[in-house]
Amino acid sequence: xxxxxxxAVDSRRAVxxxxxxxxxxxxxxxxxxxxxxxxxxxxxxxxxxxxFRDPVKRAxxxxxxxxxxxxxxxxLLVAIVAHGETWRRNSREILRVHGERGTLQKSQRxxxxxxxxxxxxxxxxxxxxxxxxxSCRLVSVLRATNSLLSxxxxxxxxxxxxxxxxxxxxxALRAEGYDSCPIExxxxxxxxxxxxxxxxxxxxMFIAIGLKGQGGVASDRILMPREWLVREV
Numbered sequence: 334x335x336x337x338x339x340x341a342v343d344s345r346r347a348v349x350x351x352x353x354x355x356x357x358x359x360x361x362x363x364x365x366x367x368x369x370x371x372x373x374x375x376x377x378x379x380x381x382x383x384x385f386r387d388p389v390k391r392a393x394x395x396x397x398x399x400x401x402x403x404x405x406x407x408x409l410l411v412a413i414v415a416h417g418e419t420w421r422r423n424s425r426e427i428l429r430v431h432g433e434r435g436t437l438q439k440s441q442r443x444x445x446x447x448x449x450x451x452x453x454x455x456x457x458x459x460x461x462x463x464x465x466x467x468s469c470r471l472v473s474v475l476r477a478t479n480s481l482l483s484x485x486x487x488x489x490x491x492x493x494x495x496x497x498x499x500x501x502x503x504x505a506l507r508a509e510g511y512d513s514c515p516i517e518x519x520x521x522x523x524x525x526x527x528x529x530x531x532x533x534x535x536x537x538m539f540i541a542i543g544l545k546g547q548g549g550v551a552s553d554r555i556l557m558p559r560e561w562l563v564r565e566v
Contacts, residue, residue, distance in 0.1 A: 342504065355409070368499070368502035374494050377424065383411065394524075406541075412538075415491040420449060424449050513543075515539075
């Protein structure tokens with residue numbers, strides 16, 4: 334199993350040209366299930382996987398992705414959405430499940446019922462978020478403290494968590510023998526409108542999926558020197 338994991342990591346590449354072969358539904362389902370187990374901040378799982386099936390919407394998504402070859406040739410395209418507003422629903426669900434299991438503790442009610450709303454609420458025009466950040470910065474002069482979120486911080490947090498799910502998804506696809514390409518170059522405003530997203534939601538990335546076609550990988554992998562990227566303190 335260990336060798337299978339490292340094989341998937343080593344062979345995963347960003348593929349630019351795909352074969353037309355479709356992705357079996359059971360393969361896609363397993364890979365999404367794996368991605369849904371990815372870690373997330375406070376277990377709030379702020380992601381959504383949007384699978385393009387309708388040909389008209391797929392054509393619109395290809396245009397949103399600026400007509401890139403990876404999007405145009407992939408038999409399947411998925412949008413990975415980061416949601417900045419689902420923390421309320423998801424916090425309630427965590428507490429409900431703990432209650433149903435008989436494992437709900439006071440510390441959990443306090444964390445997801447009180448601390449998470451305090452951390453995630455930003456107020457009209459983001460004023461409460463800015464007030465929280467300034468207060469935390471002052472406290473940080475005296476002692477280590479967590480930074481309660483501004484509107485910009487919230488966007489960073491949900492995108493970091495969503496990117497973890499996207500990475501897990503791509504590795505699961507590779508383990509199943511399929512290739513992918515994460516697409517960051519797209520029109521974010523048209524993407525939001527196409528998917529009818531909440532104002533606090535955005536597409537973190539699109540992922541093109543399929544089997545690698547001729548010339549699908551542009552060149553051998555280039556890695557920066559390890560000493561540039563790793564240090565001990």
